[in-house]
Amino acid sequence: MSGATMRMKMFASVATIAMLIFAATPSHALEIKKMTLSNGATLLVSEQHQLPMVTVMVEFDAGTRRDPKGKEGLAELTGRCISQGTKELTAPEFDQKVDFMGSSVGVSAGRDYSTAGMTSLKKYQGETLQLLSGILTEPGLRDADIERKRAEQVAEIKAAEEQPGYTAEVEFTKDLFADSPYGHPGAGSSDSVAKLSNDDVRGFYRDYYKLGGAIIAVAGDVNADDVKASLEKALASLSGTVAAQNEPAPINVAPGLHVKLIDRNVMQANIIMGSGGVERSNPDFYRLKVMNYILGGGGFSSRLVKVVRSEHGLAYSINSGFEPGKFQGAFTIGLQTKNQSSNEAIDLILQQLREIQEKPVSDAELDGAKKFLIGSFPLGIERQSAIASFMVQIEFYGLGLDYADQYPKLIGSVTKDDVLAVAKKYLHPDSMIVVAVANQSDAKIKTSQVEKAADAPSAQ
Amino acid sequence: MRITIFGNHRRYVSMAALGTLLCLVTAAPARAGIADAVKAQTLPNGLRVLVLENHKAPLATFNVFYRVGSRNEQFGKTGLSHLCEHLMFKGTKKLGPEEFSQIIQQNGGEDNAFTESDFTDYFETINKNHIDVPITLEADRMGNFEPKDFDKEKHVVLEERRLRTDDNPEDALDEMVRAQAYVAHPYHWPVIGWFHDVDGLTLDDAMAYHKIYYSPQNALIVAVGDFDGGQVLKLIGEAFAGIKNGPKAPPVSELEPPQTGTRRVELQHAANLPAFEEAYHVPNIVSPDAYALEIASEILSDGQSSRLYKKLVVEKQMVVDIGAGYDMTSFDPGLFVVSAQMRPGIKAADTQVEVEKELTAMRDAPVGAEELQKAKNLEQAQFVFGQDSVMREAEMLGVYEMLGDYHKVDKYLDGIDKVTAADVQRVAKTYLVATNMTEGVLVPTGVLNHGGGGLSGGELR
Numbered sequence: 001m002s003g004a005t006m007r008m009k010m011f012a013s014v015a016t017i018a019m020l021i022f023a024a025t026p027s028h029a030l031e032i033k034k035m036t037l038s039n040g041a042t043l044l045v046s047e048q049h050q051l052p053m054v055t056v057m058v059e060f061d062a063g064t065r066r067d068p069k070g071k072e073g074l075a076e077l078t079g080r081c082i083s084q085g086t087k088e089l090t091a092p093e094f095d096q097k098v099d100f101m102g103s104s105v106g107v108s109a110g111r112d113y114s115t116a117g118m119t120s121l122k123k124y125q126g127e128t129l130q131l132l133s134g135i136l137t138e139p140g141l142r143d144a145d146i147e148r149k150r151a152e153q154v155a156e157i158k159a160a161e162e163q164p165g166y167t168a169e170v171e172f173t174k175d176l177f178a179d180s181p182y183g184h185p186g187a188g189s190s191d192s193v194a195k196l197s198n199d200d201v202r203g204f205y206r207d208y209y210k211l212g213g214a215i216i217a218v219a220g221d222v223n224a225d226d227v228k229a230s231l232e233k234a235l236a237s238l239s240g241t242v243a244a245q246n247e248p249a250p251i252n253v254a255p256g257l258h259v260k261l262i263d264r265n266v267m268q269a270n271i272i273m274g275s276g277g278v279e280r281s282n283p284d285f286y287r288l289k290v291m292n293y294i295l296g297g298g299g300f301s302s303r304l305v306k307v308v309r310s311e312h313g314l315a316y317s318i319n320s321g322f323e324p325g326k327f328q329g330a331f332t333i334g335l336q337t338k339n340q341s342s343n344e345a346i347d348l349i350l351q352q353l354r355e356i357q358e359k360p361v362s363d364a365e366l367d368g369a370k371k372f373l374i375g376s377f378p379l380g381i382e383r384q385s386a387i388a389s390f391m392v393q394i395e396f397y398g399l400g401l402d403y404a405d406q407y408p409k410l411i412g413s414v415t416k417d418d419v420l421a422v423a424k425k426y427l428h429p430d431s432m433i434v435v436a437v438a439n440q441s442d443a444k445i446k447t448s449q450v451e452k453a454a455d456a457p458s459a460q
Numbered sequence: 461m462r463i464t465i466f467g468n469h470r471r472y473v474s475m476a477a478l479g480t481l482l483c484l485v486t487a488a489p490a491r492a493g494i495a496d497a498v499k500a501q502t503l504p505n506g507l508r509v510l511v512l513e514n515h516k517a518p519l520a521t522f523n524v525f526y527r528v529g530s531r532n533e534q535f536g537k538t539g540l541s542h543l544c545e546h547l548m549f550k551g552t553k554k555l556g557p558e559e560f561s562q563i564i565q566q567n568g569g570e571d572n573a574f575t576e577s578d579f580t581d582y583f584e585t586i587n588k589n590h591i592d593v594p595i596t597l598e599a600d601r602m603g604n605f606e607p608k609d610f611d612k613e614k615h616v617v618l619e620e621r622r623l624r625t626d627d628n629p630e631d632a633l634d635e636m637v638r639a640q641a642y643v644a645h646p647y648h649w650p651v652i653g654w655f656h657d658v659d660g661l662t663l664d665d666a667m668a669y670h671k672i673y674y675s676p677q678n679a680l681i682v683a684v685g686d687f688d689g690g691q692v693l694k695l696i697g698e699a700f701a702g703i704k705n706g707p708k709a710p711p712v713s714e715l716e717p718p719q720t721g722t723r724r725v726e727l728q729h730a731a732n733l734p735a736f737e738e739a740y741h742v743p744n745i746v747s748p749d750a751y752a753l754e755i756a757s758e759i760l761s762d763g764q765s766s767r768l769y770k771k772l773v774v775e776k777q778m779v780v781d782i783g784a785g786y787d788m789t790s791f792d793p794g795l796f797v798v799s800a801q802m803r804p805g806i807k808a809a810d811t812q813v814e815v816e817k818e819l820t821a822m823r824d825a826p827v828g829a830e831e832l833q834k835a836k837n838l839e840q841a842q843f844v845f846g847q848d849s850v851m852r853e854a855e856m857l858g859v860y861e862m863l864g865d866y867h868k869v870d871k872y873l874d875g876i877d878k879v880t881a882a883d884v885q886r887v888a889k890t891y892l893v894a895t896n897m898t899e900g901v902l903v904p905t906g907v908l909n910h911g912g913g914g915l916s917g918g919e920l921r
Contacts, residue, residue: 050516053844092765092774099763100834102841121841151777155803159780162732162907164627264907265730267622300549300561310558313615316623336623368566375568379585382517383848 030381030404032391033224037232039239040212044391044401045224048384052122054220055384056132058235059392061242062114062208065181065327073188074196077146077153078204079107079114084145086134091145094131103128105135111186112326113396114208119385122221126230133234139205146198157190164270164437165336171260172272172435176330180248211238217391219384248327251276253431259447262437269342269438269445273349274332275428280324280397286410287418288322288426293369294361294419295352295427296320296333301368303352304333312348314341322426326397331426339442346434346445353429360416374408495867498857499689503701506677510857510866511689511696514850520685520692521850522594523583524602525858527680528673530577530651531712531791537665539653541673542575543617544666548582549573550607552600557608560597567593577651578791579862585851588686592695599699602679605670610663618659621652629731629902630801637737637900640725641795645716671706678709680861684854716741716793723898731904733780734808737799738815739898742786742891745863750788751875752883753796753891758835759827759884760784760798760818765834767818768798776814778806789859796891808901822888826881839876 035043064075083106085091098105103120105128116136120128160166170185177183187193216235218227253275278284289297296304296319308318318335337345381390381404394403436445499511529541550557564571569586571594584594607613625631635650642648652658672678681700683692719741742753761768761784772779782800798815802808846852860868 048516051844051847053841053848092770095764095770096834099765100830100837102838119845121844148774148777151803152773152780155780158804159733159801162629164907265905266627266907268619268627299565300558301565306558309616310609310612313609313612314619316616316620337619338622368562372565372568375587375590376565376570377568378518378587379568379570382519382850385848 030387030390032401034401035224035228037211037216037228037235039236040241041214041216041235042395043228043231044215044217044395045222045227046217046219046387046391047222047224048219048387049221051384052221053119053384054122054125054128054218054222055117055119055388056129056220057115057117057217057385057388057392058132058136058211059113059115059215059217059396060209060211061213062204063110063112064184064186065111065245065325066204066208067181067184067188069179071188071192071196071200072184073153073157073186073193074200074204075109075114075208076187077150077193077196078201078208079109079116080149080153081141081146081201082107082116082135082139082205082209084135084142084149085140086131087138087140089134089140090142091140094135098128098131101128103131105132107135109186111182113392115389115392117388125220125222129230129234136209136235137237141198141202141205143198146201150193150196153187153193154190157185157187157193160187161190164264164266164268165334167262167264168270168272168334168435168437171262171437172274172332172433173330175258175260175433175435176251176253176274176276177248180251180327181245182248182325182327182329208242209238210240210242211235212241214238215392215395217388217395219387219391251328251330253428253433255431257430257432257434259434259436259445261440261443261445261447262435263440264437266437266439267338268336269339269436269443270334270336271342271346271434271436271438272332272334273346273432273434274330275432277322277329277331277426278324279328280326282324284422284426285324287414287422289373290366290369290411290414291356291361291419291422291426292320292322293373294365295356295423298369298372301365301372303356304349307352308335308337308345308348312344314338314345314348318345339439342436342438342443342445350429353427356423357420357427357429360420363416366414366416366419370411370414373411377404377407493870494853494857495870498866499693500866501693501697503676503697505701505703505705506675507679507681507700507703508861509681509693509696509700510683510861511693512682512684512853512857513687513689514684514853515686516848516850518588518686519585519850520588520591520683520687521583521585521854522591522598523581523682523854523858524598525680525682525862526580526582526674527578527678527709527862528669529575529579530649530653531646532673532709533646533649533653535649536657537661538649539617539651539658540661540665540669541580542652543614543658543661544669544673545573545575545580545582546613546617547607547610547666547670548601548605550609550613553604553606554600555597560601563597564594569593575651577647579859581855581858583851583854591683591685591687591692595692595695595699598681599703602674602676602700603703605667605674607663607666610666614658614661617652618655621655621658625650625652626655627730629727629729629904630735630799632729633727633735633737633900633902634799636725636727637739637797637898638795640723640900641719641739641741641898642716645714645792646712647716647790647792647794672709675705675707675709676700676703677705680858682854682858682861684850684857712792719896719898722894725898725900726903727900728903728905730907731902732907733802733804734806734904735799735801735902736808736812737797737900738812739795739797739900740891740893740896741793742796742887743793744790745788745868748875749883749887749890752879752887753786754788754839754876755832755835755879756822756884756888756892757784757786757796758838759822759831762835762838767821768815771818772800772811772814778803778811778814782815789863791863812899819888819892823885823892826885829881832879832881832884836876836879840873843873
């Protein structure tokens with residue numbers, strides 16, 4: 001869809017989770033079998049026999065929201081280290097085996113949870129699963145490998161900080177979520193990661209990679225009962241559960257537009273503005289889905305794209321979105337525009353926010369939004385990897401196995417009054433955080449007071 | 461929207477992503493034995509149509525390829541193909557600006573387009589029951605092109621250039637390397653065009669360009685999905701048969717003269733980390749060497765056990781990321797590219813020495829049997845994984861058909877399978893040599909302004 005902004009590209013777990021749930025409805029329901037393993041894990045299987053390949057995804061309650069204070073980036077680093085071989089296989093030996101089959105095996109940390117997974121040809125599913133279970137049950141976690149992956153993560157963060165969009169996102173996240181579990185970039189900062197010890201990584205693995213409460217999703221050319229049997233065997237030694245995490249306090253942005261300006265030698269201003277959003281379990285979720293589509297989530301059918309891009313030619317990419325998670329997420333609007341257009345673009349955005357709060361949307365807009373959201377659902381669950389992550393999401397967020405059937409009704413029942421009500425309740429054009437990474441002397445963003453603060457974090 | 465793929469190189473898979481579930485399939489084409497299942501037809505106006513049933517999911521994808529890209533442009537008018545692509549969404553004699561996308565969305569579909577150096581692809585993915593919608597709309601904008609808001613859209617394209625290239629050091633470097641590697645051939649300039657060229661393009665330029673290059677005889681339709689192929693062929697015929705051709709497109713006749721010595725380019729750019737890109741002229745799929753070069757790129761950089769990754773990311777820890785890439789399906793001979801971004805404190809030149817050692821090893825000795833087999837296995841697996849998306853299947857059929865014959869899709873794995881260790885060594889010796897190389901080095905000037913930069917804040921207004 002319209003300008004999936006570049007800012008979500010580098011450590012993209014947050015946005016993708018939300019989008020997959022949003023994007024997806026079947027005109028045919030997705031056939032899912034649900035089972036429980038003896039160690040307590042939930043197993044979801046979707047048999048897909050059209051291609052001789054298999055995708056497995058294992059969810060652990062080991063997302064970046066579990067990073068301890070001062071140890072930001074630990075969940076990410078742990079995920080990376082787990083896939084560096086087993087007690088028996090060194091990292092190069094492990095990589096050689098995976099690559100020789102043309103398979104992929106890996107672990108990556110998202111905001112709410114981490115996923116370990118594999119994709120392989122059907123003929124290699126047994127051997128690939130063995131490798132996956134090897135790193136999950138007996139990861140090597142050798143000193144040298146942890147040190148190597150730590151240096152790599154620090155370097156990647158420094159590289160990402162070159163991208164103005166990444167820096168804007170990091171600063172926005174810190175300002176909006178402050179000390180809450182979502183208040184740091186998933187990869188951490190170069191400082192926080194550099195300080196992580198080898199034992200921090202081993203401890204995080206020990207504490208959070210427990211299978212008792214985990215979700216395993218399998219999509220592929222398999223038989224559900226056979227898969228259950230092989231997973232029982234492969235993952236038997238992982239049990240136990242992780243204690244629930246305390247819910248953070250609600251996000252509260254004080255009245256006013258709180259502007260943070262970061263001065264960079266760039267041609268375009270990268271601007272993110274927003275406020276607190278909702279948690280995934282909020283019953284207004286579907287109303288917000290429709291409202292946001294009309295406001296800025298619906299590509300060329302959305303008001304922000306129509307006004308800022310099509311009518312004024314100010315941006316290639318502009319969109320708005322809620323990023324609901326286990327906890328309250330953000331509402332954001334992101335765009336890039338030439339430095340000199342910053343004020344004009346911000347003004348246009350504020351106008352649109354006010355307008356959707358003041359006047360009901362048109363029948364055509366409401367109808368178009370519903371038709372797209374419902375009709376495009378199957379597009380989001382075409383590939384095996386998409387089916388597997390869809391299954392993890394419906395289980396993690398408690399949406400129900402029949403979610404694909406329910407979704408059209410949930411979206412279909414939203415009214416114009418609902419849209420107006422949630423726009424009034426959840427949009428705050430007078431209380432937002434605004435971050436702009438720009439050439440500030442060209443952008444001249446209007447602020448009532450500009451204070452010099454600390455140096456930008458990205459200084460070399 | 462309007463994705464632009466710059467240059468004709470394949471996208472490099474971030475090494476960080478290789479360990480994850482995401483498997484970005486690059487070179488592998490569609491299903492084995494797929495060609496026999498394709499229904500092909502040429503309409504009386506010359507429009508070529510391929511239709512393939514795929515009942516994996518209740519979806520259909522509809523693609524219209526035009527054999528036009530930056531390769532067909534002229535000096536001073538670069539970026540015209542890509543701008544034209546944008547304008548295709550800005551209205552027809554019947555529809556207003558962006559109405560195309562809005563109608564697709566109202567039918568639960570998604571649409572987009574991208575421009576490459578060789579071709580432009582417009583595509584819609586939609587519920588199988590609504591396949592008639594993109595058919596009607598695409599026929600309309602092929603026959604009734606009448607874009608509105610030209611100046612606004614040009615500004616959008618310039619914003620796209622700022623976003624993707626001017627504020628993106630790696631893309632800015634790639635642009636310079638290609639401009640240096642090609643002196644005569646139109647692959648010299650970037651797909652999005654030089655900033656000043658794009659700024660100077662006019663609506664008349666676009667209208668004239670559309671007339672020539674958006675004729676039925678210059679287009680190719682590929683539809684893949686959960687539908688009745690015969691019925692879809694009929695629908696396509698009804699919608700497109702009446703569209704008239706404009707003048708025939710002139711051939712691209714430029715030939716790149718042989719390179720006879722290393723070329724070097726340096727780019728100073730707002731960045732923190734140095735980077736380099738080394739590009740070697742190589743043949744495309746018309747040469748049997750193409751498959752051996754593909755295997756060479758696999759061995760160098762596909763997977764964490766690949767030579768460059770193992771040496772430079774794992775052992776030496778000199779780079780954030782390194783990749784070797786090659787697209788054998790470019791219309792004219794393309795580039796084999798090795799590129800990397802350094803870690804803090806590492807000099808590009810020191811890393812290039814290590815890369816050269818790996819290339820020397822490839823020239824001096826045949827690759828081992830197991831390593832060769834690994835590369836072939838990777839290709840085979842990706843071949844299957846690539847069929848997990850109807851969009852990808854349509855794209856591959858389209859590219860092979862534009863290269864001459866969609867049946868070649870089925871020959872791909874045979875070609876890969878036949879590659880020997882001696883072939884890999886031979887192509888390394890022939891093409892991956894200093895005299896055939898253009899090297900570009902990014903010298904970072906820092907991303908902060910005025911030496912200080914920094915952070916400030918306040919209240920808006």
